[in-house]
Amino acid sequence: MVSKFNLKNKNYSDVIVSFVVVAVIGLIIIPLPSSFLDFLIIVNITVGINILLITLFTKSVLEFTTFPTLLLITTMFRLGLNIASTRLVLTKGNAGHVIDAFANVVAGNNYIVGAVIFVIITIVQIVVVTNGAGRVSEVSARFTLDAMPGKQMAIDADLNSGLINEDEAKKRRADLQREASFYGAMDGASKFVKGDAIAGIIITLINLLGGILIFSMGQGMDVSEALGKFGKLSIGDGLVSQIPSLLISISSGIIVTRSNNNNTFGAAISKDFFPNPLIAGIVSFVLIIIAMVPGFPKIPFFIMSAVFGFIAFKKYKNEDLAEQKLAEQKQEMLLMQKEQELEEDDTVSSFQVEPISVEIGYTLIPMTDDSLDNSLMRQIVNIRKQCAHELGVLLTPIRIRDNLQLGPNDYCIKIKGNEVARGVIYPNKLMVINPENEQLNLEGIDAKEPAFGLDALWIEEKDRDIADIHGATIVEPVTVIATHLKEVIYSNTAELLGRQEVKHLLEGIKDKYNVVIDELIPDIMRLGEVQKVLQNLLKEQIPINDLVTILETLADFGMVTKDVEILTEHVRQSLKRTIAKQYLGSDNVLRVLTIHPELEDMISKNTQKTTSGSIPVLKPEVITQIFDSINKVHQQFTAENIQHVILASPTTRLTLKKLISYNFPGLAVLSLNEVPNEIEIVTLGMISLD
Structure with missing residues (x-):
């Protein structure tokens, strides 16, 4: 059951640590070959260096709370290596290359020098480092425990005042307990290091005396020769053990003397020194x-x-x-305060969301400079003019603001305060659309064109000529944002057209066409009902710049019905030339997909009228068959770049459009009454349930 749990949760680290701890105990019992002992000694030195570097780069003691336990394990590991090396020294008179190398490098030909160095290192470790770290841990633990009630009260006060939430309060309380436990554990763990140093001295003396006695009495070696040989081996063994121990002792001293200043030791010392x-x-x-x-x-x-x-x-x-930057920041803050004072408005409109806005990262701010010929501000002005000319909608000014929460190259488009689109722009690069041309071998950043999702590549300005020679489409960064913004506006124009915008449109033509407006509003229809009709037209990308025809149609049929959907269909029929013109091919032919009479009859009979409009009530398998039939022919003609629409009867047009609007948003559905008699119709296929 335990093995299954561990395997399922992939808790391999626990298994590895358990094996290492048990193996450390095994070092004391099992004899090791000198080559394997060399490897373990190198592991011991590596671990010591790694722990020292970790303590230098930690910002708080809470980042290394396992240090006291790790201190115990590394101490036992060193003692196990000491015992293993002692066994080799006393039995074979050789303890491997690493110990021999340490003895030769440090002691040279004079083992007395090596002994002096060994004693100095041990004294420094015991008297200076270990005692100091232990004392600091003891005092820190005491003060941390004494300060805990006050800190707990401060956390409760912040929680009650609303400065922090319950989760943050729990985290801070847990950190306090972990910090107190850490210093308390370090106070005891420092005793391990001191005991390790003392044990190292004793083991070194045993190696020296034991080796001399064993090899002089049992092996026939001269006392002076045995003293020279085992003096060097004992010093080498002691140094191999004490140097990693000294590294970890220094690490313990560093970590317990650190203050929680949210900086690494290097950053803090460079600032303080x-x-x-x-x-x-x-x-x-x-x-x-x-x-x-x-x-x-x-x-x-x-x-x-x-x-x-x-x-x-x-x-x-x-x-x-720094002073210059601070002065600039103060100047900017003063300017912002003045602007806020000038723009401050206590009315409700001052905190309402804007219909549409663009937020940009800080590296994109220079693109808004109005002094540039191709600035984002000028592009937005052109988009508003284009939207008014093509759709007949006069948008409110589009606000651009910087947002530090965005990435430096990111931008997002919001409608009524909600993000609807996002993209990444590289101001100093150019976007190449469809860079899969084999002849165009350029380095750059792979991307997607945000408006249409096409494969793209961001290239350097120096590669512009190469891309241009190969006929690639090159787009300026500002144009990428502007195109994306335009597509978002065109897709959401209906949402942007409120009652206030409709009122502005009507006031714009009232001087010339006041008769139809006075007749329609408010006697026949309210302003909100006219808005709903205009929104229905814009949802299917039908321009409303022929307001006179729209209003006259509503005045004609508004006395007969108040159903907004029916009124919209009547308006569409009045705008049939405008609608059909959008979908004509280059030869002025309208290519259509027709609907099987049985399917059209089924849709007509299964249309349900609700408060939100007409909706189709069909079985899921029938809807799936309809989508499959449409998808088969739609994909074929889209791949061949043949513009086409679905042609339906007036009774089923709206229901069918609502049915397919999510899966096929770009596929228009026209009724027979919306196609002028003079336009030639070519049937490309039929949608059926077969």
Whole structure:
């Protein structure tokens, strides 16, 4: 059951750690060959270096809470290696290449020098590092425990005042307990290191005395020869053990003396050691004075003076830049405050969401500079004009604002405060559409054209000529955003057309066509009902710039029915030339897909009228068959770039459009009454349930 649980959860780290801990115990019992002992000694040194570097790069003791337990395991590992090396020394008179190398490098031909170095390292570790780290851990644990009630009360106060939520409060309480437990554990763990150092001294003496006795009495070796040989081996073994131990002792001292300043040790020391350029400058000057004193070595003092002089220069320069940046930020804040004071409005409109807005990352801000010929501001003005000309809708001004929460190259488009589209722009690059041309071998960033989802590539400006020679479509970064924005607007124009916008449209033509407006509103229809009809037209990309025809049709049929859908269909029939013109081919022929009479009859009979309009009530398998039939012919003619529409009867047109609008949003559905008699119709296929 346990193995199955571990396998299922892939908890391999627990298995590995358990094996390592058991193997450490095995080192004490099982004899090891010298080659394997060399490998384990290198592992021990590597672990010590790694732990030291981890403590240097941690920002808080809570990032390394396993250190006390790890300290115990590494101590046992070193003791196991000591015992294994002692076994080899006393039995074979050889403990591997690593110990021999340490003995030769450190001690040379004089094992007494090696012994002195070994004793110094051990004294430093026990007296200086381990005692100091243990004392710091003890005091830190005591003060942390004493401060816990006050910190708990501070957390509760922040929670009650609403500054933090319940989850954050739980996290802070848990961190307090972990910090107290860590210092308490470190207080005890430091005793392991001290005991390890003492054990290292004892084991070294045993190696020395035991080796001399065994090999002089049992192997016939001279005492002086045995002393020289085992003196070097004992010192080498002691150094191999004490150096990793010293590394971990230093690590424990570093981690318990760290303050939680959210900086690594290197970042903190660089800030604290050189707080003021004046100090570095004075040190540089003092070093030059000392170098001038007769008898002192000049070159080392001049080198250090130059180093501190360079540091002082860089500090002064950085402070000047920081002060300049701070002054600029203050100036910007003052300007923003003035703008806010000028724009401050206590009315409700001051905090309402805007109909449409564009938010950009900070690297895209220069693209909004109105002084540029191809700025984003100018592009948006052109989009509004184009939308008014093609769709007949006069959009409200589109607000552009920077958003620091976005990526530096990101932008998003919002409608009524909600994000509807997002993209990534590289201001200093160019977008190449469909870069799969084999002859176009350019390096760049793969991307998708955000408006239409086409494969694209961001290339450098220097590669523009190459892409242009091969006939690739090259798009400026500003144009990419503008095109995306235009498609979003065209897809959501119906949502952007509110009652206020409809009122502006009617006021714009009232001087010339006041008769039809006065007749229609409010006697026949309300402004909101006219808005719903216009929105229905825009949902199917039908322009409303022929407002006079629309209003006259509504005035004609508004007395007969108040059903907005029926009124929309009447308006569509009045706009049949405008509608059909959008879908004509280059030869002025309308290519259509017809509907099988049985299917059309089924849709007509299964249309249900609800408060939200007419909806089809069909079985799922029937709907699937309809979609499959449409998809088969639609994909074929789309691949051949043949423009086509579905031609339906007036009674089923709207229901069918609602049925397929989600799966086939770009496929138009026209009724027979919406096609002028003079337009030639060519049938490409039929939609049926077969």
